[in-house]
Amino acid sequence: MATEEYRRKRDFTRTPEPGPARHAGKGSIFVVHRHEARNLHYDLRIQADGVLACWAVPKGFSYFPGDKRLAVRTEDHPFDYKDFEGAIPKGQYGAGTMKIWDTGEYVLRKSPDISHALAKGELKLELMGRRLRGEWHLVRTKAAEGRNWLLFKARDRYAGSGSDLFGGADMSRAQVKPMIRRVSRMEPADGLKPFSDPDWLFEPALVGKRVLASIDDSRVCLRAKSGDLAPRLPLIASHMGRLRAQRALLDGVVVALDRNGAPSDAALDQQLLDDGKGCVLYVFDALYAEDWDLRRLPLAERRSVLRALLPESDTLLLVDATVERGEMLAHAAAESGFPAVIAKRCSSPYRSGSSDDWRRIPLRRITPRKKTAQSAAGHRARVSIPVTHPKKVYWPEQGFTKQDLVAYYDRAANWILPYLAERPLHLYRWPDGIRGKSFYQKKLPEGAPDWIETTNVAREGAEPSFYAVCNDRRTLLTLVNLGTIDLHPWLSRRGSLDSPDWAILDLDPKEAPFADVVKVARILGKLLRGIGVEPYLKTSGSTGLHICIPLKPGFTFDQSRMFCEALARVVVREHPDLATVDRAVSRRAGRVYIDFLQNRREQTVVPPYVVRPVEAASVSMPLSWDELEGDLRINDFTILTAPARIERTGDLFRTALRQPQDLTKAIRALSRQLSSRQLSTSSAAGARRRRRRASLGNARTHSVRWTAASS
Numbered sequence: 237m238a239t240e241e242y243r244r245k246r247d248f249t250r251t252p253e254p255g256p257a258r259h260a261g262k263g264s265i266f267v268v269h270r271h272e273a274r275n276l277h278y279d280l281r282i283q284a285d286g287v288l289a290c291w292a293v294p295k296g297f298s299y300f301p302g303d304k305r306l307a308v309r310t311e312d313h314p315f316d317y318k319d320f321e322g323a324i325p326k327g328q329y330g331a332g333t334m335k336i337w338d339t340g341e342y343v344l345r346k347s348p349d350i351s352h353a354l355a356k357g358e359l360k361l362e363l364m365g366r367r368l369r370g371e372w373h374l375v376r377t378k379a380a381e382g383r384n385w386l387l388f389k390a391r392d393r394y395a396g397s398g399s400d401l402f403g404g405a406d407m408s409r410a411q412v413k414p415m416i417r418r419v420s421r422m423e424p425a426d427g428l429k430p431f432s433d434p435d436w437l438f439e440p441a442l443v444g445k446r447v448l449a450s451i452d453d454s455r456v457c458l459r460a461k462s463g464d465l466a467p468r469l470p471l472i473a474s475h476m477g478r479l480r481a482q483r484a485l486l487d488g489v490v491v492a493l494d495r496n497g498a499p500s501d502a503a504l505d506q507q508l509l510d511d512g513k514g515c516v517l518y519v520f521d522a523l524y525a526e527d528w529d530l531r532r533l534p535l536a537e538r539r540s541v542l543r544a545l546l547p548e549s550d551t552l553l554l555v556d557a558t559v560e561r562g563e564m565l566a567h568a569a570a571e572s573g574f575p576a577v578i579a580k581r582c583s584s585p586y587r588s589g590s591s592d593d594w595r596r597i598p599l600r601r602i603t604p605r606k607k608t609a610q611s612a613a614g615h616r617a618r619v620s621i622p623v624t625h626p627k628k629v630y631w632p633e634q635g636f637t638k639q640d641l642v643a644y645y646d647r648a649a650n651w652i653l654p655y656l657a658e659r660p661l662h663l664y665r666w667p668d669g670i671r672g673k674s675f676y677q678k679k680l681p682e683g684a685p686d687w688i689e690t691t692n693v694a695r696e697g698a699e700p701s702f703y704a705v706c707n708d709r710r711t712l713l714t715l716v717n718l719g720t721i722d723l724h725p726w727l728s729r730r731g732s733l734d735s736p737d738w739a740i741l742d743l744d745p746k747e748a749p750f751a752d753v754v755k756v757a758r759i760l761g762k763l764l765r766g767i768g769v770e771p772y773l774k775t776s777g778s779t780g781l782h783i784c785i786p787l788k789p790g791f792t793f794d795q796s797r798m799f800c801e802a803l804a805r806v807v808v809r810e811h812p813d814l815a816t817v818d819r820a821v822s823r824r825a826g827r828v829y830i831d832f833l834q835n836r837r838e839q840t841v842v843p844p845y846v847v848r849p850v851e852a853a854s855v856s857m858p859l860s861w862d863e864l865e866g867d868l869r870i871n872d873f874t875i876l877t878a879p880a881r882i883e884r885t886g887d888l889f890r891t892a893l894r895q896p897q898d899l900t901k902a903i904r905a906l907s908r909q910l911s912s913r914q915l916s917t918s919s920a921a922g923a924r925r926r927r928r929r930a931s932l933g934n935a936r937t938h939s940v941r942w943t944a945a946s947s
């Protein structure tokens with residue numbers, strides 16, 4: 237094989253890519269580059285006869301064996317390319333940034349050698365990377381003179397979810413080590429009373445037997461103080477065998493419920509004498525996975541790995557955790573009859589023995605859980621409050637009832653509450669379901685229980701105006717029980733109502749194809765990352781996408797709106813056929829509307845996980861940027877499917893709460909970028925634009941000017 241084509245396409249005086257050295261590397265490695273060129277794609281490169289055989293995979297990798305992804309064979313690259321990362325300058329072949337997304341060794345299956353398999357057009361590869369694992373197939377098709385191949389996951393233990401083995405966890409502190417066999421557990425120190433802190437997460441303490449659960453190929457061990465429980469808990473052992481890892485070591489608690497649905501030691505003892513099939517293993521930590529010792533990773537990353545490892549199962553479950561809001565969780569946990577909450581420092585490694593990074597905080601028992609009920613979907617759904625008119629059909633098409641809605645919010649409460657907390661709420665009430673009459677309510681309705689917290693949103697000197705605030709599960713479910721389907725929190729919190737902590741860009745398609753919404757989101761994502769802002773992406777739950785930016789305290793709505801407007805206008809200027817900021821639907825002409833006007837006091841945007849009053853019963857779902865594809869379907873995330881997905885992916889917005897961003901820096905970076913783009917395009921309107929940019933640069937002091945100049 238040779239790299240002439242590689243050489244012919246490039247000018248090595250201009251691109252930083254490696255020259256076509258004759259470096260014949262031995263072995264069998266693969267590398268995947270994330271190539272943010274004109275179109276984002278992934279380049280799979282496989283060592284073959286001293287060079288790298290390459291495929292461009294526009295849609296990236298899917299662990300679902302049914303997803304057959306196009307992979308376009310491109311020119312062979314020199315072996316040295318395996319280490320290349322950098323920016324290929326404009327005008328050069330493949331201009332854009334090239335980053336290593338995964339790398340590792342591969343084993344060729346069912347073929348004597350790689351050149352034979354390439355010639356035959358069929359590769360079965362066992363990949364051993366950090367993101368790509370297990371067997372993958374590449375099959376050549378007849379289309380495009382044999383340049384088009386199909387790439388898909390083979391059916392094995394890794395098949396079935398996401399695009400990333402470890403759920404996007406930062407594995408940089410993990411160490412490649414042989415499987416850990418013996419380890420002492422990490423134990424919580426005694427804590428005094430509940431607290432709230434954004435650097436901590438909080439879990440309910442479960443009543444049961446603590447076990448270190450391991451799998452090593454097919455051998456499962458559930459090591460408790462009293463010895464290995466695996467022989468007595470065959471169902472849990474078999475579910476451990478379905479973990480998405482060949483080797484793993486998890487920390488958790490085996491729990492059995494008594495007749496009232498409460499975890500109990502007596503029920504567990506009985507189960508262990510019996511067949512153990514009524515027991516559930518709740519896991520809360522991962523110490524080892526595949527080839528990696530995870531103990532030095534921060535807890536938050538270990539939990540991401542853990543989540544990604546778990547199969548869909550009702551016997552092997554993740555313990556719910558809440559970041560920051562320890563007091564809220566303590567209250568909910570006490571209400572539900574848990575004996576304690578465990579506070580854990582998000583950044584803490586796993587250390588054997590007692591540690592102050594974990595604290596057990598005892599709870600006073602308040603009231604036991606009240607009510608269990610049967611949902612229309614046929615599952616037993618446990619709901620924490622009595623539901624009025626539980627059988628009323630809210631979604632006639634699908635048969636979902638009010639009980640189903642309350643049950644969804646009950647299950648999703650821990651995920652939603654951090655995005656509702658301390659904010660005035662507008663309630664969208666649909667007492668007769670989505671086809672009945674509805675009303676949008678700002679003030680807390682008459683007849684709402686008087687224990688619901690409220691906040692006065694009136695400006696100084698005006699009549700007081702009390703809006704609901706939802707800081708706990710009971711309030712959430714009570715508001716839903718009033719007929720609320722979607723809750724709309726403000727973008728600012730009580731105490732600082734004039735200062736938003738989120739900036740939002742709402743991409744609304746109306747008549748535009750959804751694939752264009754995806755394109756615009758990508759362009760905005762790239763633009764934001766380019767100015768040092770980490771954007772968060774979610775579906776609106778109805779037709780569009782939301783790009784959300786968590787803000788540091790102290791900015792005004794004028795600033796967040798101007799910032800979003802500037803971003804929107806950059807996109808519209810550079811892609812006038814794709815996007816518009818014209819509010820009038822008639823003038824949008826099939827273009828995607830970028831709405832920045834929501835960034836105002838009293839305006840609201842649905843937060844993650846909230847249900848929408850639309851036929852699909854869909855919810856607003858956070859997405860990873862890798863999921864942003866043309867075939868993304870908003871209606872795939874419904875009250876039925878969302879909980880399992882969130883349990884699998886975890887809260888993709890979680891880091892947003894911990895890492896608010898500095899708008900001043902972003903505005904500065906944006907105006908710098910605007911002026912450099914300006915230099916490369918000589919335009920008649922240049923002077924006017926320059927004036928606009930100058931006022932944007934001074935946005936903190938000249939907000940009015942910027943708004944005036946741009947309207």
Ligand SMILES: [Mn+2]
Pocket residue numbers: 271273277278279292330
């Ligand atoms: Mn490429």
